[in-house]
Amino acid sequence: MKSYVMEAIGAFFLVLVYGFTSDALAVGLTLMALIYIGFKVSGAHYNPAVSIAFFLQRKISGADLAGYVAAQLIGGFLSAGALFFLSSGVFYLDPPPSTDLYQQAFAEVGFTFLFVMVMLTFSLPKSPRNFQTVGLAAGLTFTGILLAGTPVSGGVFNPAISIGTALFDLLSGGNSYVHALLYTLAPVAGGSIAAGLYSYLYSGNK
Template structure:
């Protein structure tokens, strides 16, 4: 039987129906994307990249503690696929989670778009002209990094992120601390990757911002769908061989 991602860390509500778990993923992804992109758009001129990195970590921690016991607290298609590849999640439920995460992310950026549309004069047009905090490479990388650098960053760091998630939710890990470890890891990885790619690691986040980021953001979006998924699948398929010899499934 496939285990929920967080079943060794929190008491997952095994009685939760699929619609309830989908609702939890919509809410958690809404919180995550709304928190990080809202900070990037509205607060980063004062807080800088550190504020954005802290925002995403805090959002993950809050979401995992709030609804992780219901859905496993993925909030990210790459995490869902990595968990399934490791045997921690049922492949049959992957499409439902991925759709829920995309919806949650899109709802979050839509709310931010509406807030910005009633903001100071010129704010919305400035946000759109700046890509609406979308991910990018080349001219659309915050520090001008190229495509190869961005792909390496997104694949490797998403893989690292999945190894951490699978490790701290392992049945042998200390209980109760997984959301903290995952959130702080994501903060650390954002500090590395924001200058390079604007830090995705999450296709739902990238899709959500590209919707309002303009044509260039949509053209480059494929990188931030493919690269995080590749990194997550590498980690998911190799975790048990590297760190856990017990057969799952």
């Protein structure tokens, strides 16, 4: 249960900062702090794409995967409610009109793949040194993919951000849920590809 609570807390604050500012560095630094806070409790996924990759690596069970994803989505939904309370506006995500669906999907898949590869590479080998560097590496990577990917796809890379906010927007009468499929399937695909490639590249090092 502690792991699920930590995942909900992490997703809550990640979405909160995401909603308050579009600044990639602010989001990346927040993610870095949250990873250091939660790494020894839950592994600090805060992202269904990351949790699915860890499940495919057999590091968490199917029951834990369901619990992690549920906690992350609850955290995102509650954060969307907090943003509405604090700003009196509904936070939701839209892809930019300057790109098409294929470009947006490519960016979401590709950059999520890169981020999940970093999480796997720094999380799975058990050493104190990895704990010291995982937050920094993941935070800087997420900053980088936000800077590169936001102009193409809107820069989500995390279904907890899209589903939680889309659900709150739907309950408020909005229709941002039409983009939830893109922001869910593409990151999950990216995370799954990362899990497969990690197994191929590092199978002899386990």
